[in-house]
Amino acid sequence: MMNFFNPKRLEVGANSFDRLGEFVKSIGGNKVLVIMDAFLASPQMGLNKKVTNILSAAGLDVSIYSGIANEPTFNNIAEGVDAAKKSKCDCIVALGGGSSIDSAKAVATLAVNPNLAFSDIPKEVNLKRLPLIAVPTTSGTGSEATRVSVITNETTGIKENPGHPALIPDIAVLDPQLSLTLPASLTASTGMDALTHAIEAFVSNKANSLSDLYAKEAIKIIGENLIKVFTDGNNLEQRQKMSIASYLAGVAFSNASTNLAHAGGRALGAYFHIPHGLSVALLLPFVMEFGLDVAEDRYAQVALLLGANPHLSQIELALESIKIINDYNQTLEIWNEAQTKYITDLATFRKAIPEMVDNSLSGNGILTNPRIPNKQDITLVFEKLAEKLSD
Structure with a gap:
């Protein structure tokens, strides 16, 4: 049903x-x-x-x-x-x-x-x-x-x-x-929020054929336009495409749910007062890595929708999807913004991990993750983010 x-x-x-x-x-x-x-x-x-x-x-x-x-x-x-x-x-x-x-x-x-x-x-x-x-x-x-x-x-x-x-x-x-007046930093973080919505809806264990249609089209449009609109925010056509993609991703996750990147992102954002889109973008590649074993086919499809080489094997494509998200965070200055504005003291961040893990477990998105995480799993996701931000 x-x-x-x-x-x-x-x-x-x-x-x-x-x-x-x-x-x-x-x-x-x-x-x-x-x-x-x-x-x-x-x-x-x-x-x-x-x-x-x-x-x-x-x-x-x-x-x-x-x-x-x-x-x-x-x-x-x-x-x-x-x-x-x-x-x-x-x-x-x-x-x-x-x-x-x-x-x-x-x-x-x-x-x-x-x-x-x-x-x-x-x-x-x-x-x-x-x-x-x-x-x-x-x-x-x-x-x-x-x-x-x-x-x-x-x-x-x-x-x-x-x-x-x-x-x-x-x-x-x-x-x-x-x-049109949206600053580049907000274009980046909100665009990554939309992409996270679409990816998480697509790999959710509540995904269905209709939510898949919306999610896949959103991923494709964002892959074709996000970097462009970040570079040139005055392009009205690309802005409209991104607004449609955001809507499609919203419909997708409203029906299929988001997953761990959002459950963890809400906790991260509340603790460090990080804008929502930025917080989910920071966690997304590590959440994808956590779910790779059980959603390899879905992540491979994500990579193809984002323009990866179709001649790669399924596991290569799945791994490529994570690399693409990491590259987006680099190009869109997501990592840099987090390091310079919000998570400037990694000792404080690591000290907050237990509380953020508990908050993550209390919200939506845990039971719809393709691989359902426990406290230790979520702790590792946050620790990997800390390691990334220490680079």
Whole structure:
């Protein structure tokens, strides 16, 4: 038996953002709460003014909540729910990266269910929420397509990530012009996040024929475009291809799940305040190495999709897939960014490994890994990362 979920409607193309008022009306919205982060609402970016003008021109009432942090917390969600109540909104628009979209999912749900605990969302059979439109400004998280919301619990320090089909936005709007101003470093980390989504969905023990279609196409598109868009961020065609790839990868992992790179990446990111895409990219090659024996055929296919020599043997291709990811991390300056900005003291990193391992085991992605890891296995993955960063 197989089920499959994705957004009801997808809008793709340059200037599709300008039609946002039309999209809001199509799902019955009149009073809109836009959820975004402070940077996008800053004078430098001014997206708060642009989205207000677009929605107001369509005759809609608009309120803005721009308090979303890079790693959103329960406090951010409480503030967002309060903003929803004060504005009496009947529709929510998420504008930004995964943090804004994940937050909007939570706010849209908890504003309607004030007595529902965030962690209990998966237990609800008929979960109600406010109508929701997602407009990503990055190409990586895939949150516009997923049934998951990742929010940090400040009390425990753990990133909670409950899933439910009702969390999938009603409409996803992919306008490549919104990602033209994305810095090269964020282009790299979000692109690697999308690639990790697709690879982990493809090797997941919950993968199915439909998720495979989405995952394989995402891997192929990313392999053809990520390095190019990192080098030339103003190429609109390549930006659009990356936004589509991110969406495809989001659909794939929303239905097949991510694995150990994400379980470990959430713990790594929470402990060292590393952006999510960067944290999963750091762990991916070592997670692939761990699962090689049981997913050799799948990793060989990944290598082919990323442009490897088709004349290599299956085991050579599987090993090549790991080399390609390592090379991506080098070319996209992932290793260097981690060493210079986030993990500058390896002694502190190694001391944190036991806690990060425990946090990894408490989240999603362990039981869907092609080879199910134990505490010792995850410890070794983190230790290999430490060794790599010591080079």
